[in-house]
Amino acid sequence: MFNTNARSDMKDNGNIDVYPSEAVAQQEDSFTAEDPVNIGKILKKIRTQYQLTLEDASKRTGVAKSTLSKIENEQISPTFAILQKLAKGLDIEIPQLFVEPKQQQATGRRDITEQGKGQQHLTTTYEHELLATQLSSKKMLPYKSRVHARSFEDFGDWVRHDGEEFLLVLEGEVQLLTEFYQPRTLKTGDSAYYDASMGHLVVSSSKEDALILWITTS
Amino acid sequence: MFNTNARSDMKDNGNIDVYPSEAVAQQEDSFTAEDPVNIGKILKKIRTQYQLTLEDASKRTGVAKSTLSKIENEQISPTFAILQKLAKGLDIEIPQLFVEPKQQQATGRRDITEQGKGQQHLTTTYEHELLATQLSSKKMLPYKSRVHARSFEDFGDWVRHDGEEFLLVLEGEVQLLTEFYQPRTLKTGDSAYYDASMGHLVVSSSKEDALILWITTS
DNA sequence: AGAAAAAGTTTCCAATACGAAAAATAATTG
DNA sequence: CAATTATTTTTCGTATTGGAAACTTTTTCT
Structure with missing residues (x-):
């Protein structure tokens, strides 16, 4: 189902630092x-x-x-x-x-990502689909995440990073675990917005893996 | 006649490290x-x-x-x-x-420098005219030098650098001072070839400034 | 599947680029 | 400085490009 070389993957606890596309961008000779x-x-x-x-x-x-x-x-x-x-x-x-051609600046442009056509990025806890990867230097990084994680233990530690985060539950039901707060259950259609420097995690609380839309400021 | 802020110029004792043209090359935006x-x-x-x-x-x-x-x-x-x-x-x-356009590789090219049309580079001791500055990555660096210096003291120390050097006296008379050797007088038409890692200097020994052609391996 | 809309290709003609040779400048030489 | 040569520019016929519209293909919608 998902990656099994768990130890090395645990370092990467589901958080997205940069869009892989930016790093991966093939270096063409002039x-x-x-x-x-x-x-x-x-x-x-x-x-x-x-x-x-x-x-x-x-x-x-x-x-x-x-x-x-x-x-x-x-x-x-x-x-x-x-x-x-x-x-x-x-x-x-x-x-x-x-x-x-490489990635392009966002100014004056648009980038439509069709269902399932985004760039996949797998971790042990989430299955991310990065959206709008054609555009660079965006103010927001949108991605859909299928939530495999079921508990805090699946991560090992809080996820923290600069910026703010918004999420909307697209399918299933999740628990939003947030440092300093009580866990909160979010059903399909519910959304949340929070400061990402505060420890945070999302785990699936339904039987099926949940799907959420996530938007991070960069 | 030549630069008068002597102290800072003394560091640059007449030796040419790189063709200034290569450093000076104007940075055009793409x-x-x-x-x-x-x-x-x-x-x-x-x-x-x-x-x-x-x-x-x-x-x-x-x-x-x-x-x-x-x-x-x-x-x-x-x-x-x-x-x-x-x-x-x-x-x-x-x-x-x-x-x-910037400098061009030498392969398959030629560069004619007309009398006095080379790139000027002034020091307290020499007045260099760099030749063939249109071409980069040359095996040899040719330049003409009008010799202002009259004695070792005008330099402060030996000039030393990698490579070998050839010189031909074009006008006047010079003294070639070389570490480990006795000074040698060179008249118009005389030439010399030496290892440049050995301390060396050329001073004018005639009343007028001498003119020499200098070629250094790079 | 069929109709309608959208996207892409081809046609045709006017506008323009390309090349050979002639004309005009510029540089050399006696 | 005139004559010669070298270099650049212009001329002109031919070939190719560029755009409007017609046509074909693909996609979307019912």
């Missing part, structure tokens, strides 16, 4: 002239990563969607003027058009 | 889409820095010189295909076309 750079493929990757349709991209850049389509399909070689429009409209730097 | 990037101006800078004519560049890149001319003069917006040819032919990375 483009050398020898490589067969496919500007079309790259542009498409950028556009789809932004979750823009050709029409959206057209509106942003002022370049006809037909042109965009042809560029993406390597049917034409865009002029530098077009490259500039693309860069400006998509708010990227031109050299970015020659390297595989 | 291009943001907002800036009005002038690909023509940049291309021209690169080409002239390589000391290539339009025809040379045309041969290297396979792009017609007329096209190159028009690009440089911003009369046309080159297609991406052309940008690729330029990058490949000039052996640069495409993003380089969007930033002010």
Whole structure:
């Protein structure tokens, strides 16, 4: 069901420090002239990563969607003027058009994460699905967590970190354990908001694993 | 004539550690889409820095010189295909076309420094003119030095550094002072070669300042 | 599954880039 | 300083790009 090399995993007691995606982000070499750079493929990757349709991209850049389509399909070689429009409209730097796209700043962007399509991050106590991982430097880190933990002992110690946290129970029933407070049961639909520097934990109190939405300030 | 804040200058006793050009190299921000990037101006800078004519560049890149001319003069917006040819032919990375050019590797290149057009570097003892500063990572560092110094005392201590040194007297007469050796007078046309880790100095022994060509291994 | 909407591709023509050669400048040389 | 050569710019025909709209494919909704 979940990871069994318990000891080493216990250090990581379900808390998320940084989005793994930021650390994992593949390091691409900067483009050398020898490589067969496919500007079309790259542009498409950028556009789809932004979750823009050709029409959206057209509106942003002022370049006809037909042109965009042809560029993406390597049917034409865009002029530098077009490259500039693309860069400006998509708010990227031109050299970015020659390297595989990475995460993007959140400003002016959106990132839709479909059910189950988020980035998985497993611990012994929780099964996290990170949301909106395409965007970096976000003010909030949203993720869904399936709660395997059943008791304080499953963690070993309180979870503590900077910032504040909000959670909403999506499925099942959980107990919110909070330092200095009495445990509190939260049913589906209930939510909580708390200072994350105060020790806190969530354990499932129903038979099934509970599912919660979690949002942490970064 | 030369710098007068003597004390701080004495530390720098005429020896050249690195080409100042490498340290001085202006730090340009990477291009943001907002800036009005002038690909023509940049291309021209690169080409002239390589000391290539339009025809040379045309041969290297396979792009017609007329096209190159028009690009440089911003009369046309080159297609991406052309940008690729330029990058490949000039052996640069495409993003380089969007930033002010810096020094270039020496491989396959040449750099002519016209009389007096080298990069000036003044000390209390010498007046250096660095040569071939367009190229980086050179095996040899050539420079001309006008010798102001007249005695060992003008330095304070031996000059020492890794590598070997060759010098040729271009004008005037100098004394080559070398650790473990007797001083030796060198007239115009005379030359010397020595291990630079051994203390060494050159002082002018004629009435006028002497001029020498100096080449150091790096 | 069929209709409607959305997204992507292709067509066609005007606008523009590309290259060869001619014309104009700039640099050299006697 | 005129003549020559080297270098850059302009001209002009051809090839290619870029955009509006038509068309096709994919997705969504009932």
